[in-house]
Amino acid sequence: xxxxxxxxxxxxxxxxxxxxxxxxxxxxxxxxxxxxxxxxxxxxxxxxxxxxxxxxxxxxxxxxxxxxxxxxxxxxxxxxxxxxxxxxxxxxxxxxxxxxxxxxxxxxxxxxxxxxxxxxxxxxxxxxxxxxxxxxxxxxxxxxxxxxxxxxxxxxxxxxxxxxxxxxxxxxxxxxxxxxxxxxxxxxxxxxxxxxxxxxxxxxxxxxxxxxxxxxxxxxxxxxxxxxxxxxxxxxxxxxxxxxx
Amino acid sequence: xxxxxxxxxxxxxxxxxxxxxxxxxxxxxxxxxxxxxxxxxxxxxxxxxxxxxxxxxxxxxxxxxxxxxxxxxxxxxxxxxxxxxxxxxxxxxxxxxxxxxxxxxxxxxxxxxxxxxxxxxxxxxxxxxxxxxxxxxxxxxxxxxxxxxxxxxxxxxxxxxxxxxxxxxxxxxxxxxxxxxxxxxxxxxxxxxxxxxxxxxxxxxxxxxxxxxxxxxxxxxxxxxxxxxxxxxxxxxxxxxxxxx
Numbered sequence: 234x235x236x237x238x239x240x241x242x243x244x245x246x247x248x249x250x251x252x253x254x255x256x257x258x259x260x261x262x263x264x265x266x267x268x269x270x271x272x273x274x275x276x277x278x279x280x281x282x283x284x285x286x287x288x289x290x291x292x293x294x295x296x297x298x299x300x301x302x303x304x305x306x307x308x309x310x311x312x313x314x315x316x317x318x319x320x321x322x323x324x325x326x327x328x329x330x331x332x333x334x335x336x337x338x339x340x341x342x343x344x345x346x347x348x349x350x351x352x353x354x355x356x357x358x359x360x361x362x363x364x365x366x367x368x369x370x371x372x373x374x375x376x377x378x379x380x381x382x383x384x385x386x387x388x389x390x391x392x393x394x395x396x397x398x399x400x401x402x403x404x405x406x407x408x409x410x411x412x413x414x415x416x417x418x419x420x421x422x423x424x425x426x427x428x429x430x431x432x433x434x435x436x437x438x439x440x441x442x443x444x445x446x447x448x449x450x451x452x453x454x455x456x457x458x459x460x461x462x463x464x465x466x467x468x469x470x471x472x473x474x475x476x477x478x
Numbered sequence: 479x480x481x482x483x484x485x486x487x488x489x490x491x492x493x494x495x496x497x498x499x500x501x502x503x504x505x506x507x508x509x510x511x512x513x514x515x516x517x518x519x520x521x522x523x524x525x526x527x528x529x530x531x532x533x534x535x536x537x538x539x540x541x542x543x544x545x546x547x548x549x550x551x552x553x554x555x556x557x558x559x560x561x562x563x564x565x566x567x568x569x570x571x572x573x574x575x576x577x578x579x580x581x582x583x584x585x586x587x588x589x590x591x592x593x594x595x596x597x598x599x600x601x602x603x604x605x606x607x608x609x610x611x612x613x614x615x616x617x618x619x620x621x622x623x624x625x626x627x628x629x630x631x632x633x634x635x636x637x638x639x640x641x642x643x644x645x646x647x648x649x650x651x652x653x654x655x656x657x658x659x660x661x662x663x664x665x666x667x668x669x670x671x672x673x674x675x676x677x678x679x680x681x682x683x684x685x686x687x688x689x690x691x692x693x694x695x696x697x698x699x700x701x702x703x704x705x706x707x708x709x710x711x712x713x714x715x716x717x718x719x720x721x722x723x
Contacts, residue, residue: 288719365494
């Protein structure tokens, strides 16, 4: 199986602070890879670099075969991202938001309309298709935000804390939507919720202070630390010194 | 195509905000009517329609800076711009996408101001069309100020800088509310080192049919517009590549 992401000593330094330190990580095609870490661990900075929003200080990464440093526009043609905060155009309707993103990724008007219909249906947004995004509930806005990330049919999808701030039901609904995508599209997801990482991901990477501390399946991480749960394993890894990989 | 999709989104966002319409069109009209009423009761040459309407038209454009700046700042602070930055749009697409929809709005705003002035006694002739053309560099200047402010500041700061500071500077130093000759001295010197009084003088010259008087003073506005847009483009592109988005 080929890798959708392959980073090589990927690093980001802000002044004297190292946000990401020589990250060497591979994500396989079709895999759902969860990145866990405390606040400030470097998860979002990693996603910003991999989505070509932030240029690495050093190192490089191949995303679907293209360098994020030398071929950012080629990378952008193949990926999409759902940012940490809900990112929708507030005065546009749900349908208009979807058609806009499809258009920005190169779809003509009629294709964009067809793609918007598909996404509205897939994410249970048909009934609110004509409502302005600012009138939608938080859960609906988050679903719309993720539908906007998928409408371009990306080969690689980045979800930065997709269920942050959602209630339990809305979170479960979103999990179901993400489950449907698994296998068809490579997904990198960051989250603070252990049960989310456990329920959705094929593999989990744990970042601590900008470095990748451990990578494996949920069972492997639990076994590695001798913990009883993924949360215990995470706490053990996040609080011990030293890094691996 | 991608540029037009982005420009269309920005046009919709601006036109669907009722505050934009109220301030952009309503406020200049109220001022025009109010000062015309004063002129009828206490005749002041400065408030004659052919003198007042050009000043109000330039003053009204300062709200255009507020609208475009607020839109860009909100896009940045809500992560919307992060989502769009991850699409294959180029830096030029972004700048034109924010600029193009605002320019027709600015011209329409000026046309509505002159249209209202017809009912207050402004002569209906070709000079008004020439005045609309003369106002284009001023419109570009205010759009550039908005682009720059929206790129650097938060939406609340844009409200303070463009909504309070710029509108007041544009009002006081333009010679619209009082004759700069009456104040004279350093105040008049400073006013004529800035572009606002030149924009008003050029538009008044156009309305008066004194075409020879347009260009010496319009060069100031064109120079300021070009320089400000150049700075705005550089700052926006740098910001796009930085990590603050």
